[in-house]
Amino acid sequence: MAQLTADHIESNEALGDYLAAHEAVLLLFGGAHCGVCQSIKPRLLQMLVVEFPKMQLCYIDCAEQGEIAAAHRVFTLPVVELYFHGQPFERFIKVFSMAEVREAIARPYQLLD
Template sequence: MKSITEAQQLDAVLASHPAVLVLYGGRTCGVCQAIKPRLEAMLAEAFTGMAARYVDCQAGAAALCAQQRVFSLPVVQLWFEGQLFEEFVRVFSIGDVRRAIQRPYAALFDQA
């Protein structure tokens, strides 16, 4: 999962990829660090066309987090064709994220 720190980087990835998962976390957030590899594994297994980015709100990306109205961690945003489709905040499961991705991903990438 590539890291981004600025709004321009987020805009660029949203413009260049039809499907994007953004994880907002922090280096001292244990839950954030625990779900990051699980999200990466899920994308590698089932959603290979989806780009993944990580924003560390406790490091150099605080301004981007504030701009995106991320004030608690972790947050997962799902973007399809440049539009925010779903957002998960604090309490969610990897299964919740997987279920939210399945239908729009299948429609976008013409999967059965």
Template structure:
């Protein structure tokens, strides 16, 4: 079964920025987008998954709605930009 809304978070254990960013993203999803699924991918443990999604840097965040990639953020990720990117398609699907 396909998830309607998914955020894929690509990182690895040595990424300091990623460790700070991930809890903020999880909080954003739980507070504002509770129906969006969160998936964490450690690119060092799952390099084939990173390759399949063409992820070459961390953090990389992919936003999917109805199985299609809508947005891709890499390296410098703003929570505000992330919220704005998710908001409209999320509202169209769930509200």
């Protein structure tokens, strides 16, 4: 089984490069003091490893990377954004279920090479 880790991004430029380099990316905007963020992060990682192994999880700590959060209009936590081929596909804000995220990933994920 793949290792359960999330990539951490530290600048808007690095995020742009990351999105261009990977065909499927789940961005999780969170914070160290956000209990929900810390709770869903391992669940998202597990879901990607088991069900969507081609998708990368990238974690943005909004307290440390406020510039990235502002550029993505993140005003509340958590926020999940899905990208396919560098393009935004879906966004989940504050209240959402893992099933909603799974369903949003499933169809475009099937179209990946």
